[in-house]
Amino acid sequence: MTTFSLIQSMDLTAANTFGLSASSRLGAIITSPDELTAAYDYARAHGLPVHVLGGGSNVILSPQFDGLTLLMAIKGKTLIGQDGENNIVEAAAGETWHDFVVWTLDNDLPGLENLALIPGTVGASPVQNIGAYGLELADRFDSLTAFDTQTRALCTFSAAECRFAYRQSVFKAEPGRYIVTSVRFALPAQWAPILNYAGLNTLPPDRSPRAVMDQVIALRQSKLPDPKKIGNVGSFFHNPVVTADVHATVRAANPTAPAYPQPDGSIKLSAGWLIEQCGLKGAREGQVGVSDRHALVLVNHGGGTRAEIEALAARIKATVFERFGIGLTAEPVFY
Ligand SMILES: Cc1cc2nc3c(=O)[nH]c(=O)nc-3n(C[C@H](O)[C@H](O)[C@H](O)COP(=O)(O)OP(=O)(O)OC[C@H]3O[C@@H](n4cnc5c(N)ncnc54)[C@H](O)[C@@H]3O)c2cc1C
Numbered sequence: 001m002t003t004f005s006l007i008q009s010m011d012l013t014a015a016n017t018f019g020l021s022a023s024s025r026l027g028a029i030i031t032s033p034d035e036l037t038a039a040y041d042y043a044r045a046h047g048l049p050v051h052v053l054g055g056g057s058n059v060i061l062s063p064q065f066d067g068l069t070l071l072m073a074i075k076g077k078t079l080i081g082q083d084g085e086n087n088i089v090e091a092a093a094g095e096t097w098h099d100f101v102v103w104t105l106d107n108d109l110p111g112l113e114n115l116a117l118i119p120g121t122v123g124a125s126p127v128q129n130i131g132a133y134g135l136e137l138a139d140r141f142d143s144l145t146a147f148d149t150q151t152r153a154l155c156t157f158s159a160a161e162c163r164f165a166y167r168q169s170v171f172k173a174e175p176g177r178y179i180v181t182s183v184r185f186a187l188p189a190q191w192a193p194i195l196n197y198a199g200l201n202t203l204p205p206d207r208s209p210r211a212v213m214d215q216v217i218a219l220r221q222s223k224l225p226d227p228k229k230i231g232n233v234g235s236f237f238h239n240p241v242v243t244a245d246v247h248a249t250v251r252a253a254n255p256t257a258p259a260y261p262q263p264d265g266s267i268k269l270s271a272g273w274l275i276e277q278c279g280l281k282g283a284r285e286g287q288v289g290v291s292d293r294h295a296l297v298l299v300n301h302g303g304g305t306r307a308e309i310e311a312l313a314a315r316i317k318a319t320v321f322e323r324f325g326i327g328l329t330a331e332p333v334f335y
Pocket of ligand 1: 017051052053054055056057058059072093118119120121122123124125127128129130131132171178179180181224225226227232233234235333
């Protein structure tokens with residue numbers, strides 16, 4: 001019988017990039033799908049709630065979780081083969097996302113370079129359909145395998161079944177139901193760079209995949225605070241997507257407001273711009289604050305608490321709503 005190692009009072013302070021002091025009554029490091037099944041069997045037998053963590057870069061943790069926390073550490077990455085116009089590559093859930101991107105380029109399998117340096121794991125990448133610099137995971141997705149915590153079986157998801165949308169998927173819509181164990185990517189055999197994003201559009205179109213990745217890394221490092229130096233979870237709010245009518249109202253009063261038309265006629269606004277216009281860049285609530293480099297990022301100045309994050313996020317939402325009539329939605333998952 002496959003079993004797994006149970007850790008009592010697992011300290012999660014180093015397992016979340018906001019650097020919140022946190023612990024879980026029980027924890028386990030999961031290195032195989034069989035261990036995952038065994039851990040869920042144990043939790044069910046003992047009536048324990050379960051949380052799953054990858055790199056902890058998109059979560060706001062409670063100081064104490066009275067349940068079982070599973071840290072996903074299933075490893076492995078391989079080229080499966082060619083399927084029509086794509087190279088199919090598979091990576092296990094516990095692989096570090098950026099290391100996987102580098103590995104694809106080392107193996108002459110370009111296509112993910114615009115998503116370089118996003119923190120976290122491969123297994124979490126479909127959860128909010130990670131995206132950056134003109135590319136989303138959904139654009140390079142083939143299929144994935146997940147453990148269904150209701151049926152206790154491994155199942156396969158196509159792209160349509162994942163219901164990907166902007167920072168959304170079935171895994172975010174039904175939290176806790178499916179635990180991703182591996183992801184397959186479809187990387188174009190005939191690669192062409194995606195350079196239509198500000199900062200990349202100055203590169204000549206004949207740039208190599210590695211040159212694109214290096215530029216993405218340089219841009220990210222110049223804009224976003226490094227969680228190793230100051231705790232954060234990247235963008236704290238989704239960019240609001242509004243109707244053309246709402247956008248017209250915002251634009252009438254603010255002609256310079258950045259706006260990105262979407263294929264369905266809606267308009268994506270910049271949450272960071274809205275927050276900055278409210279004078280909240282650098283604002284603080286105790287030891288937690290709005291980054292003075294990027295208004296969309298909340299940072300931990302040291303010893304910050306979840307209560308301070310909640311208070312600051314509520315203040316930002318209320319201020320933006322009062323000024324623009326637009327509601328902001330938090331991006332990280334609150335556990
Ligand atoms: C500095 C910084 C920059 C960032 N930039 C970007 C960016 O450009 N674009 C972007 O999209 N995101 C960005 N993020 C957010 C974050 O990196 C991504 O959301 C990432 O995919 C989270 O991965 P993780 O392993 O850390 O997930 P965690 O934070 O551990 O978990 C996030 C959620 O996913 C669930 N989860 C984790 N693993 C699994 C699994 N195997 N199966 C099912 N559910 C799972 C968790 O239960 C939780 O609900 C950034 C974060 C930081 C700190």
